[in-house]
Structure formats: C-alpha cells, structure tokens
Amino acid sequence: MTTTRPPQTGELSLPARPGWPDETGHFGIFGGRFVPEALIAALDELTEAYEAMRVDPAFLSEFARLQRDYTGRPSPVTEVPKFAEHCGGARVLLKREDLNHTGSHKINNVLGQALLTKRIGKTRVIAETGAGQHGVATATAAALMGLSCTVYMGEEDTRRQALNVARMRLLGAEVIPVTTGSRTLKDAINEAFRDWVTNVETTNYVFGTVAGPHPFPAMVRDFQRVIGDEARVQVLEREGRLPDAVLACVGGGSNAIGIFTAFVPDEGVRLIGLEAGGDGVDTPRHAATITGGSPGVLHGARSYLLQDDNGQTIESHSISAGLDYPGVGPEHSYLHDIGRAEYRPITDSEAMEAFALLCRTEGIIPAIESAHALAGVMKLGRELGPDAMLLVNLSGRGDKDVETASRWFGLGDREEVDPGPGLDTDQQPTEGAVSNDEAVAGQDAGEEL
Amino acid sequence: MSILAERIGAAKAEGRAALVAYLPVGYPDVDTSIAAMVAAVEAGADVIEIGVPYSDPGMDGPVIQEAVEVAVRAGVGMRDVLRAVEAVASAGAAATVMSYWNPIERYGVERFATDLAAAGGAGAITPDLIPDEAGEWIAASDHAGLDRVFLVAPSSTDPRLAATAAASRGFVYVASTMGVTGARASVGDAARTLVDRTRQARPDIALCVGLGVSNGEQAAEIAAFADGVIVGSAYVREMIEGRGADGVRALTEDLAAGVRRAEVRA
Known part of the structure; x- marks a missing residue:
C-alpha cells in the first residue's frame, strides 16, 4: 500500500500523473491522434496551453475555488x-x-476546459452530448464564464430528451440536432469535429470524456x-x-x-x-x-x-x-x-x-x-x-x-x-x-x- | 516508381494540371459506382480517388456522408474496393484508394498494401492518418511500392508542412480551406498560399488541391497554381441526383477543359 497522501481539493497543484500517456498521447498501442491534419494545430495549441496552465498557480487557485464554491466539492x-x-x-x-x-461528475471536467478556453482566447465552445448531461454541464460552464455554446445532439435524442434540451437552452446554449448516420452520440461527435475543423479559430471543443485525440484523454483524466x-x-x-x-x-x-x-x-x-x-x-x-x-x-x-x-x-x-x-x-x-x-x-x-x-x-x-x-x-x-x-x-x-x-x-x-x-x-x-x-x-x- | 508522380508529371508535360475525381464505392451500388468511375476516366480524369465507405466520415460534408451511408449499410467492403481499383486501372487512370484509417487497419495494413498493389492500384490517400501515426503504413507502402498521400491544411505549421510533404509520395493533398468536403462558391486565396508554402517545404512533389472545387471555372483557377485539381462532392451530387455515368461524364468534360485553360502555369 502506498501511503503518500494525495493533495486535497484546494491545494495548489495537480498530482503527478501515472507513467502514461507518452508525450504524443499514447497509452501503449492505444490513444494517439487520428484526425485530419487541419486539427493538429488546434490540438497542439490546446496541449501546450494545458501543460502551462496545469502548473500555473493562478489557474489552480481559480479551479480549486470553482470546485469548492460552485460544484460543492469535496463530495462526501x-x-x-x-x-x-x-x-x-x-x-x-x-x-x-x-x-x-x-447532478454528475461531468462538471469537474467542463470547468477545467472552460477555463482553458478563456486562457487560449477563444470565445465559443462546442460539445457533443448523448442524452444531455455533458451538454448541460458545458452549457452551465459557458453561462458562468460568458462563452457562447453550441451542443450537438443526435436528432432522436433531442426528441427523447426534450427536458435536457430545454435545460441547455435555458442556460443560453444552442442545441443542434444531428441528422446524419445513426443520429446518436457517435454522430454528434462526428458533427462536433466537423464544426471544430471549420471554426477552430474562434472555437474550442469541450470533449466530454477520456476519449478522442491527444490531449483529451489525459486532460479530461487530470480534471476528473x-x-x-x-x-x-x-x-x-x-x-x-x-x-x-x-x-x-x-x-x-x-x-x-x-x-x-x-x-x-x-x-x-x-x-x-x-x-x-x-x-x-x-x-x-x-x-x-x-x-x-x-x-x-x-x-x-x-x-x-x-x-x-x-x-x-x-x-x-x-x-x-x-x-x-x-x-x-x-x-x-x-x-x-x-x-x-x-x-x-x-x-x-x-x-x-x-x-x-x-x-x-x-x-x-x-x-x-x-x-x-x-x-x-x-x-x-x-x-x-x-x-x-x-x-x-x-x-x-x-x-x-x-x-x-x-x-x-x-x-x-x-x-x-x-x-x-x-x-x-x-x-x-x-x-x-x-x-x-x-x-x-x-x-x-x-x-x- | 510512383504511378501518381508519373501520371501528374505527364499532365504537366502537356502544360496542364491533372484532374483527380473522387467517387465512393457502393453508391448507389457497387456496379453503378464502378461504371461511373470508368466514365470519369474515359472523359478525361487522370486519377480516380476510390472512396472506401466508412461509418464515421469526420472530414466529409453532407453530400458525401449521404452516399457513403448507403454503401456502409449495404455492407460494401475492401473486396468491392479492390474490384473498383482493377476496373479503374484497366480503364487507364491512376487508381488511388481514399480511406479513413480504420477500414485499412481492420483489413490489415500489410494485406491491404499487398492486395492494392496486386490490383494495380497506385496508392492511398488517408485523410485521418497523419505521418506521426503512420509508421506501419509507411513501411507497408514502401514494401509494396505504393504511393501514400497525406494532407496539409491552412493551419499546418511550416515544420508540419515539411514533415508531411517529406512523408508523402505521389502527391500532397492540399486542403484548400479549413472545413469539410463540399462545394464552395469560391475556393479563395488560402489554397494558393498553402500551395506556395508547401512547395517551399518540398519543391519536388506534386501538389493537388481539394475541398470546395465543383466546376470547370474553379478548376481553371486552381490549375493556375497547383499540379492537380481534386473534385469530390460535385461528382457525388451527380450520382445522388440520379444522372449516373452520363452526369459524371459531362462534369468530367467541364473539369477537364478547366484544367487545360489555366492562364498562368508556374
């Protein structure tokens, strides 16, 4: 058993990472970046900004404050x-x-990524959502930080999850029903990537999980x-x-x-x-x-x-x-x-x-x-x-x-x-x-x- | 020897740009799509981009998505793609596979390279594979003597332009704009700037421009500064709107005239 005491919420550092991923985002044979070249510059920018931000006391202090006063951490x-x-x-x-x-862990990640969005000077965030929880969390963080927000959601889900669509809209987000492919979460992700490659100069993609191209898996892990x-x-x-x-x-x-x-x-x-x-x-x-x-x-x-x-x-x-x-x-x-x-x-x-x-x-x-x-x-x-x-x-x-x-x-x-x-x-x-x-x-x- | 370099070089020797036409295998069905590809070759396309249907085509706009969805649902796979490669090569064009990475990885990278070469294919364009992740494909394409085409984008840094061009063989796919496939009213200056930057990075490889080109006029504009003009969604629209091989032939004639009337050739 390791007895090293991990930092608690509010301490001004993020703990050391496990020995992965490597510098190019690989977890053994997994991970990496399988995206069009057009997105590489944005992913590099994000990686660089994130690596600087995660050791920046001003960011860490603000992130800790939001976790405590806005999210309600630590959770019991x-x-x-x-x-x-x-x-x-x-x-x-x-x-x-x-x-x-x-209502879920999703807020942990979106607060970190929304702060990062402001740091790199972008004014708009996009997100995918399957049934609404990451979309609601992203819309929440966008409202809090004054960012414009677009959420992609499979058309079927927007119909089924009308309440979460309403929540996102109340929070000021635009919800775009995705009508391509299987009209599900995976197609919402495809559509969000298409938006990102088109609007990358102004827009940051707030990815909802530890998947996607580097740096998302490592960054979302660090926030979660x-x-x-x-x-x-x-x-x-x-x-x-x-x-x-x-x-x-x-x-x-x-x-x-x-x-x-x-x-x-x-x-x-x-x-x-x-x-x-x-x-x-x-x-x-x-x-x-x-x-x-x-x-x-x-x-x-x-x-x-x-x-x-x-x-x-x-x-x-x-x-x-x-x-x-x-x-x-x-x-x-x-x-x-x-x-x-x-x-x-x-x-x-x-x-x-x-x-x-x-x-x-x-x-x-x-x-x-x-x-x-x-x-x-x-x-x-x-x-x-x-x-x-x-x-x-x-x-x-x-x-x-x-x-x-x-x-x-x-x-x-x-x-x-x-x-x-x-x-x-x-x-x-x-x-x-x-x-x-x-x-x-x-x-x-x-x-x- | 690179089949693509040879073919694009031959066009250049005629004082024109090469015409690269994209069509996905399996829309509306495999035989009809192959007939359309052959029609494009007969009407003057130098290179056919033979599209492998994929369930999650993240770089494609609505037109191509609509077509490949049909092909995916019909279960079109690499065996059909290789049949298209043989037909296009027999018709006399450089048969180049255009595929997102997962269908190739699933088929087996070495097996793909071997079978593609055996079918007479020139090589492959891989829109979501960057050279950084392409070790296996670089080795397999070297071994099989295939071309490999990577993409550059307006957002690419100079070091990335150099590395991507260096890893490519046959030509470099110059994405004219930030965005997905689909016809655009104008292709803009970004393409010319990017062609110039890429040429500085590597002067000895052909540069073909794609994304947004849909007619002869735009083709002529691009042909003024690029070695090849890539047209995709406009071809797929011919198929979606039911004009089939005849529509493809007419579009090709318009585009083929366009790549021949470029006013300023470098």
Whole structure:
C-alpha cells in the first residue's frame, strides 16, 4: 500500500500523473491522434496551453475555488449498509458525485476546459452530448464564464430528451440536432469535429470524456481525478486502510478514470469497470466495448471499439444513454491490456435491479449509468464476502431517469420494484414493462461518457 | 516508381494540371459506382480517388456522408474496393484508394498494401492518418511500392508542412480551406498560399488541391497554381441526383477543359 497522501481539493497543484500517456498521447498501442491534419494545430495549441496552465498557480487557485464554491466539492463518501446486505455482506462506500452541481461528475471536467478556453482566447465552445448531461454541464460552464455554446445532439435524442434540451437552452446554449448516420452520440461527435475543423479559430471543443485525440484523454483524466484523490484520502482517514476494490461504470470512461487514477499505484486495490451489457454480450445489443469489441480507431484515437469485419462502427445499445457508446477511452484499453483494471459487463436488467435496490434501501436514486457500477458491487461483494470493503463511484443522480425507470418497472407499480432477496437473479422486466427501446425512448438521461 | 508522380508529371508535360475525381464505392451500388468511375476516366480524369465507405466520415460534408451511408449499410467492403481499383486501372487512370484509417487497419495494413498493389492500384490517400501515426503504413507502402498521400491544411505549421510533404509520395493533398468536403462558391486565396508554402517545404512533389472545387471555372483557377485539381462532392451530387455515368461524364468534360485553360502555369 502506498501511503503518500494525495493533495486535497484546494491545494495548489495537480498530482503527478501515472507513467502514461507518452508525450504524443499514447497509452501503449492505444490513444494517439487520428484526425485530419487541419486539427493538429488546434490540438497542439490546446496541449501546450494545458501543460502551462496545469502548473500555473493562478489557474489552480481559480479551479480549486470553482470546485469548492460552485460544484460543492469535496463530495462526501456515504456508507450504505442496507444496500450492502445484498452484496454478500461486504462493506460498500459510495463516492457521491451525484451531489455535484448539475447532478454528475461531468462538471469537474467542463470547468477545467472552460477555463482553458478563456486562457487560449477563444470565445465559443462546442460539445457533443448523448442524452444531455455533458451538454448541460458545458452549457452551465459557458453561462458562468460568458462563452457562447453550441451542443450537438443526435436528432432522436433531442426528441427523447426534450427536458435536457430545454435545460441547455435555458442556460443560453444552442442545441443542434444531428441528422446524419445513426443520429446518436457517435454522430454528434462526428458533427462536433466537423464544426471544430471549420471554426477552430474562434472555437474550442469541450470533449466530454477520456476519449478522442491527444490531449483529451489525459486532460479530461487530470480534471476528473479529483474524484479518486478525494475518495482515497476520505477512505484512508475514516477506515485507516484502502478499499479492496474500486468500481465505476464505463461508457467513454471519464468517471471511472476519475476515481481509478489515484488508486493505480496501489497494487492491492482492484480496479473494476462495469460496461453496459444491454441485452447481454452474447447478443448484438450491448455497449460492452472492451468485453465484446476489438482494437481499432474511432473518434481520433486507437482503442477498443465495436466494429464489423469492414471496420465499420457497430451501433451500441444500452438502457443507459450515457453508456450507449461503441468506443471507450484509450487509457481503459491500456489498463485492460496491462491487467491493472478489469472490465465486466452488466445487463440492463442487472443495472435496473441495482437501481431499484439503492432507491429502496438507502433513499438514493442513482443515475442508471451509475447503477451499472452498483450491480457490479452486488456481484463482487458476493464473490469476496463480508471482509471486503468496496468503493463505488456514484457518478450521477437519477432524477433524469425517473421516466425510464417507471416504464421499466411497469409505470410506477411499486410492487414491481420490491427489492427483496429474490432480486439477485438475472431478472427480466416484469410483465407490463415496455421493451428496452421504448424505455430508452422515455428516458431523460445523462451520459456517463 | 510512383504511378501518381508519373501520371501528374505527364499532365504537366502537356502544360496542364491533372484532374483527380473522387467517387465512393457502393453508391448507389457497387456496379453503378464502378461504371461511373470508368466514365470519369474515359472523359478525361487522370486519377480516380476510390472512396472506401466508412461509418464515421469526420472530414466529409453532407453530400458525401449521404452516399457513403448507403454503401456502409449495404455492407460494401475492401473486396468491392479492390474490384473498383482493377476496373479503374484497366480503364487507364491512376487508381488511388481514399480511406479513413480504420477500414485499412481492420483489413490489415500489410494485406491491404499487398492486395492494392496486386490490383494495380497506385496508392492511398488517408485523410485521418497523419505521418506521426503512420509508421506501419509507411513501411507497408514502401514494401509494396505504393504511393501514400497525406494532407496539409491552412493551419499546418511550416515544420508540419515539411514533415508531411517529406512523408508523402505521389502527391500532397492540399486542403484548400479549413472545413469539410463540399462545394464552395469560391475556393479563395488560402489554397494558393498553402500551395506556395508547401512547395517551399518540398519543391519536388506534386501538389493537388481539394475541398470546395465543383466546376470547370474553379478548376481553371486552381490549375493556375497547383499540379492537380481534386473534385469530390460535385461528382457525388451527380450520382445522388440520379444522372449516373452520363452526369459524371459531362462534369468530367467541364473539369477537364478547366484544367487545360489555366492562364498562368508556374
């Protein structure tokens, strides 16, 4: 166990990085820059400005102030003993990113990138969003810092997620429905890149996850690592030891990298990412990129992705819009390949079971994204037994998911969500529940990318 | 020997710029797209950019996106692309594959190079592969004797222009503007400036200008300072609007006349 004490929120430095990526943004064979030459100058500018900014006391002071006074950091760690009764008796601690302003961990990253945007003298930000949470966070930061903001969102999602579209517009952002390709998050990213290459002189791309071309995976990690830096200190101070495992859901993987990074040097701490298994990884309908995909290039970096024999991206499926992405951040691919982190799939049914359980046992409504991590801890706790202490990143809150959950459980029929002991089977939606597609269509979700 | 350098050099010897025509394989279907490519060759295109359909074409505007989406959905793959390469090479043009990187990586970089050379292809243009990431492709294209075309953009720094031009063989793709593919009313001075800067970086390689060129008049304008003129979306529009090989032939004749009436040749 490493006993080096990581800095706490408010200290004027960003902690040392792990030994990756290299200077050109490679995590082993993953990462890099697979983008048109036209964007290289902007990526170089961003890299240079970011490297200067991350050691600049004025920036670090302002970033720390915003985290404290605007986001509400540090977020607490909550032990959930009644939920843990369904986890083989293991102790379960939740890192409460759901309590941040705007309702998820996304704000950690956008505040950093918005400050960077101002530093490089650009006046407009663009962002992609799957179902709205990164879009809302970006619109929030843009409003706070006086930047103009355009958010690209798949046309289907703008219809399904009308509330988040309204939130972004209330915050002053322009929301552009994307009508190309599969009209999903991946196409929103394509469209944001097209905007960026056209308007790069005035515009910065606030990328929402630890994917994309260098420097985004490293930069977003640095902005999100506050989650694990805080949690490591909080758990050590309270328990006098580190957790046995740290769990988080993985779409693009920013909340997972955020909580993993501080623990990477702690060899005794297992790092476990929970991917969206959809209908099951043995079906075509899932988003478990590392479990069910293969290495390739998508959205500017080499990483695992869901692809066919021709190298075409396969559309992903998950009840959680935030995990519904056919790619994953390159650092996760690297952590997987070197064996430092494990990745497991969680089906829609398993996630919804954990979702219901946390609501009923602890009075906390999690985001459906985060419910995948909760389902993972239910399984792991049963594997490890009562001596284990497990830390879970509760990356977002589930207010946005109420409609999806109501449909899944049969339009709010409370008997259907009774989290009895019998729930530890791979339960299918109860009679009267709608199909996953319809459930997704009804959700007002925030992506976990 | 570089097939592309030879072909563009032959055009130069005639006192004109080369005409490079892009068409994606598989729109509206594989056979029709190949027939359109052959029509372009017969009507005077020197080089055909044979587009590999890709699900996430981040550098393309709406016209090309619309066409390749159809081809992707139909499952068009590298086998179809290689068939197009053979047809274009037989028709007498330099058959050059245009592909985002993932379809090539998925097919296997060495296997792609070997099969492309065997099909009579000249080489490949890789719009989302920069030389910095291209180690495997550089080795494979060297081994197979293929051309490799990288892109430069108005935002490229001088050191990047030099490195990119140095890594290229056949020609350098000069992106005329910051943005995606698609017809533009004017191509502007940025292209000329970038051609001049790239030529300073490496005087001994052909420079072909693309992005935004859609008619003979613009082709003539570009031909005044570049070694080749690349036209993409305008060709795809002919296909989308149903004019097929006849439309492609007419457009090629207009463009071929354009590259021959450049007033000032360097």
